Amino acid sequence: MSAEVRVGLLGLGTVGTGVVSIISRHxxxxxxxxxxxxxxxxxxxxxxAKPRPVDVDETMVTEHIDEILTDEHIDIVIEVMGGVESTKEHLLKALRNGKHVVTANKDLMALHGAELLRVASENGCDLYYEASVAGGIPILRSLVDGLAADRITKMMGIVNGTTNYILTKMTQEGSSYEEVLKQAQLLGFAESDPTADVEGLDAARKMAILATLGFSMNVSLDDVVVRGISSVTKSDLDYCDQLGYTMKLIGLAKRDDGRVEVSVEPTLLPKEHPLASVHNEYNAVYVYGEAVGETMFYGPGAGSLPTATAVVSDLxxxxxxxxxGVSGRIVQGPLHERILKRDNEIDSKYFLRLRVIDKAGTFQAVTNLFACHEVSFEKLLQLPVEGAEVAxxxxxxxxxxxxxxxxxYKKLSELEVIESIESCYRVEGGR
Amino acid sequence: MSAEVRVGLLGLGTVGTGVVSIISRHxxxxxxxxxxxxxxxxxxxxxxAKPRPVDVDETMVTEHIDEILTDEHIDIVIEVMGGVESTKEHLLKALRNGKHVVTANKDLMALHGAELLRVASENGCDLYYEASVAGGIPILRSLVDGLAADRITKMMGIVNGTTNYILTKMTQEGSSYEEVLKQAQLLGFAESDPTADVEGLDAARKMAILATLGFSMNVSLDDVVVRGISSVTKSDLDYCDQLGYTMKLIGLAKRDDGRVEVSVEPTLLPKEHPLASVHNEYNAVYVYGEAVGETMFYGPGAGSLPTATAVVSDLxxxxxxxxxGVSGRIVQGPLHERILKRDNEIDSKYFLRLRVIDKAGTFQAVTNLFACHEVSFEKLLQLPVEGAEVAxxxxxxxxxxxxxxxxxYKKLSELEVIESIESCYRVEGGR
Incomplete structure (x- = not known):
């Protein structure tokens, strides 16, 4: 090994700038x-030509990626530029040229992680990607090393800062989804096109990565059932609160008898659950292991410096x-075959909000339908709606x-005395 | 390396039993x-002769430690028997005989960690001790690896389950310290001699280990300022609650400009602080890094299976x-010289509860004294005491x-209008 390690950095946005400054300061x-x-x-x-926020020697800067990928003096490539298909090709080239890779790219790892890790291993190279999930929390190495001896059966993650910020503000301020989203965009907590965040896709990518590592099986993005938060209303949050719950966008990965389910959806958690007090843009991953029991990892999920910290830790x-002298010899392939649960193996509690016609017999009709499907009530609340003949x-x-x-659900939506199913959510985290 | 790795286990109490069962099940x-x-x-x-709760082949069991320490077929010694001075000698012997060591022994590591690590390194052996701090939380490897790129400036830990259980129950149930301690002893959350826990010594040992790793300097047990929870009263907790705080036994390790302070004492935290909602016997370590910001690691601090999980992860x-082929080459010695802060460099807020004589001029006398010492009030509350001429x-x-x-404090205790200083605590975690 030479007297110094030389790095090629792909991308000089906020994370890249953070990487440069951490390396120089530390x-x-x-x-x-x-x-x-x-x-x-x-x-x-x-x-x-663009002005840069960080002091980088002019002679180091290039617009031509091959000057990095083929430079035989560069040992490690750090990828913080984003993109999927072309970026994948670039990183494959880097690995084939014997360069180790550190990436913060969750989209890439969720879609092509297995292939990239295989090529890395074939070329005796390391590929590390801690920053791709919950930037400021060293969760991937905790799963791989810290809980190495345990069998993880459940992970629940608040792994998207934008949606957690929006749900927190809606809950605390009683504002509508649209109002808070606008505010979040102004403050820089939400992108101008927030779709990937609010529709749960960003969280789904991270859950695919977490499930792959935590369960030691190849879980792909297509395996994740996804629902976002854009239809969550103020009234839903009020009812949650009254019933002792907090609503969070929860990425859930669960394993029972070797079969798994992975989902991202707005979910009710009891207020005393450790995840319920994770507020604003913070992230947290709750892990349940057979031996260790409950653990939780909490921290900033994004931001240039937290993400850059994870990148430099990987470096x-x-x-x-x-x-x-052990590069490329750390990664194991998955131990287990990925088998998804069938619907009748997915077990949960549910929250349902129904608008019903307020007349004699309605209540019986509704409760009968529940009984028919062997679904019983843990809590039930009926409230009149002011100025209307509905409840x-x-x-x-x-x-x-x-x-x-x-x-x-299907039968309820067809029942005559039910005007509409206003909302429905999964409920997790209880006994 | 031989076809299998062979382990010698020192101790078959609850943790040892857990280690045996995890290794066999996984x-x-x-x-x-x-x-x-x-x-x-x-x-x-x-x-x-004693009956054992776990299935262990009779031929494996020995009462003679040298049968393990000198067995040339044993590669790794796991120490879960406790003890300090004699245990240290045994582990030094194991290391000198080329055996790697995994230990869960915080007392030993807090007192002799530096020496053991040095001898391990000299003999090309590994010495791992994750289980010695907050059993179920992979905090040591998070400090060493996950936050490798950051400069940690502050750690706050709830690192003793017994005291956290006691303070939680006192707060939630309004019971006295003595009542809850008795209850905790019945439930097995407190030892029959609870001194090391309730007087903060156990937490101090763990904070010495955390500070040594997190700050990369040799912090010894003697450097830790310690105060336990045995004098905390119900009234103190009521006032905390009224003022928006929660009381926790906090291990604090803080670094400013290369100087450190390490303490364990009952401390008031704002209720919205992430540590404030860590209840019962759970542990958590809150870490502040310059780049990453706030992170927190939460989980079971003790218990045979969580601790055994940490031991097997180290294994x-x-x-x-x-x-x-890289044994004994991982550990770095400390980077920085340990310099403790002087008292005038230790910065904090304080809670004080005074019993004063309820007459004209008292309030002025008290507030004057504060002003004289350049200590100003963030919050102030005066309450009459029923049936007495004091407030x-x-x-x-x-x-x-x-x-x-x-x-x-000294001047207050001498002031004539002050009957007594009922209690005083450090206040942390605010802006």
Whole structure:
């Protein structure tokens, strides 16, 4: 191993800038940990002429990615530019040229992680991606190393800061989804096109990565059942609160007898659940292991410095492996075959809000239908709606399976005395 | 490396039993991760005749520690028997005989960690001790690896389950310290001699280990300022609650400009602080890093299976290092010299509860004394005490330094109009 480690950096946006500044400010600590200095040799930018927020030597900057991918003096490529298909090709090229890779790219890892990890291994290279899930929380290494001895049966994650910010503000301020989204966009907590966040896709990518690692099986993005938060209303949150629950966008990955389910959806949690007090843009991943029981990892999910911290931690791991001569020998393929649960194996409680015609016999008709489908009530609330001949019925069911629940849902939507099913959510985290 | 890894287990109490059962139940996963099987070859017990809760082959059990320490077929020694001085000698012998060591022994690591780590390194052996701090939380590896790129400036830990259980129950049920302690002893959450827990010594040992790793400097047990919870009263907790705070036994390790302070004491935290909702016997470590910001690690702090999980995770790490041929090459010595803060560099807010004589001029006398010492009020509450000619004054100060605070405290205790200083606590976690 040479006297110093040389890095090529792909992308100089907010995370890339953070990486540059952490490496320059923490030279002494990094050298102490790794035993040699690390320098950034080249940086890929889209436009050399654009002013840059960080002090980078002009001669280091390039607009041509091959100047990095084929530079034989570069040991490690850090990818913080985003993109999926073309980025995948670039990183494959880097790995085939014997360069280790650190990436913060969840889209890429959720879609092509298995292939990239395989090619890395074939070429004796490391591929680390801690920053792709919940930037500021070292959750991936906790799953791989810290809980190595345990069998993880359940993970629940608040893994998208934008949606957690929106739900927190809606709950605390009683504002509508649209109002809070607008506010979040102004404050920079939501993108101008927020679709990937609010519709749950970003969280789904992260859950695919977490489930793959935590369950040691190849879980792909298509395996994740996804529903976003754009239809959540103020009234839903009020009812949650009255019933002792908090609404969160929860990524759930559960394993029973070797079969798994992975989903992302707005979910009610009891207020005393550790995830219920994770507010604003913070992320947290709750992990249940057979031996260890409940653990939770909490921290900033995004932001340039937290994400850059995770990137540089991965860089340190790659450098340690280089020094020890064990690069590309850490990753294991999955141990288990991925088998998804059938609907009748997916067990949950549900929240249902029904608008019913307020007349004699309605209540019996509704409760009969529940009984028919073997779904019983844990909580039930009926409230008149002012100035209308309708009432609202709010139900929290006992545990049932998804197949039963969906049959019940269909029958409810056809029942004459029910005007509409206003909303329905999964309920998790209780006994 | 031989076809299998052989372990000698020192101790077959609850943690040792957990280790045996995890290794036997998770053989397939362990073999997948490490690439070879692991077997327990010998187990040290105090009394062979005693019935054992776990199925262990009679021929494996020994009462003679040297049968393990000198067995050349044993690769790794797991120490879960406790004890300090003699245990240290045994583990030094194991290391000198080329055996890697995994220990759950915080007392030992807090007192002799530096020496043991040095001897391990000299002999090309690994020494892992994740289970010694907050058993179920992979906090040590998170500090070393996950936050490798960051500069940690503050750690706050709820690292003793017994005291957190007691304070939680006192707060929730309004019971006295003595009542809850008795209850905790009946339920097995407190030892029959609870001194090490309730007086903060157990937490202090863990904070010495955390500070050593997190700040990369040799912090010893003597550096930790310790105060336990045995003098906390119901009234103190009521006032906390009224003022918007929760009382926790907080281990605090703080670094400013290269100088550190480490303490364990009952501390008021704002109710919205992430640590404030860590209840019962759970542990959590809150870490503040310059780049990453706030993170928190939550989980069971003790218990045989959580602790055993941490031990087996360490075992996996040791086995991976053996397979990669990099044993004993992971540990770095401390980077920084340990310099403790002077009292005038220790900055905090304080809670004070004074019993004053209820007459004209008292209030002025008290507030004058605060002003004299440049300590200002953030919150102030005066309440009459029924049926007595005294009143209670509760103060939360603004930030001040410890030197000023202690001078003020002395003057207050001498002031004629003050009958007594009922209680005083540090206040942390605000802006």
């Amino acid at each position: 030279q002494e600590e990094l050298r102490h940990q790794v035993g040699c200095p690390v320098t950034i040799k080249k940086v890929l930018v889209r436009d050399k 340190v791991s790659v450098m340690k492996n280089m020094r020890l 609202e019925v709010i139900v929290i069911t006992h545990h049932t399976n998804k197949e039963n629940y969906e049959k019940l | 053989q397939e996963e362990l073999r997948h991760q490490v690439g070879c099987p692991v077997t327990i070859k010998k187990v040290l017990v105090r009394d062979k 996996v790490s040791v086995m991976k290092n053996m397979r990669l 209670e004054v509760i103060v939360i100060t603004h930030h001040t330094n410890k030197e000023n605070y202690e001078k003020l």
